[in-house]
Amino acid sequence: MKNTENAHRIVAQNRRARFDYFILEEFEAGIMLVGSEVKSLRSGKASINESHAGEMKGELYLFNANIPEYTQANSFNHEAKRPRKLLLRYREIQKLIGAIQRKGMTIVPLSVYFNTKGLAKVALGLAKGKNVVDKRETIKERDWQRDKSRILRRED
DSSP states (O other): OOSGGGTTEEEEEOTTHHHHEEEEEEEEEEEOOOHHHHHHHHTTOOBOTTOEEEEETTEEEEESOBOOOOGGGGGGOOOTTOOEEEEOOHHHHHHHHHHHTSTTEEEEEEEEEEOTTSOEEEEEEEEEEOOHHHHHHHHHHHHHHHHHHHHHHHHO
C-alpha cells in the first residue's frame, strides 16, 4: 500500500447519501473490526447503503453495515450486520451525539476505505434530510453540470 494510487482505496461508498441528505460536516472515524471482517473488506465485499451511525452507551456505533462473512475463516467468522464501534476523539463524539439529539439531524456513513497506513476508516457525514423539492434541485443542478460540460467539450 506504499504507492500513491492505492493510498486511499475505497471499499464501499454510499452514493445515495449526498442525494438524500445535506451533508453539513464530515468526520473521519476509525472502526473496530475483527480479523475476518478486515479480510472481507480487503476483498472489496461490503455495503453501507442502508447503514447509519448512532449512540449506544455513550459511544458511537455503526449500525446495519453489511460486511459479509469471509469464507476461509470457518468457525472464526463474524456476524454480517453486527454493530461496530466507531473510534473518534471524545470531543467529536460529544459534538455528534449533541447534534443527533436535535431535530432532523443524523450521522450517515459516506464511505469505508483503507488509509495510507492500511487502517480501515469510515467517512461520516453529519446530515440533515432533504425534502422532495431539494432533491429536484439536486437533479436539476446535476443535469445542468453534465450539459455544461458537453457544451464546453464541443467548443474545444
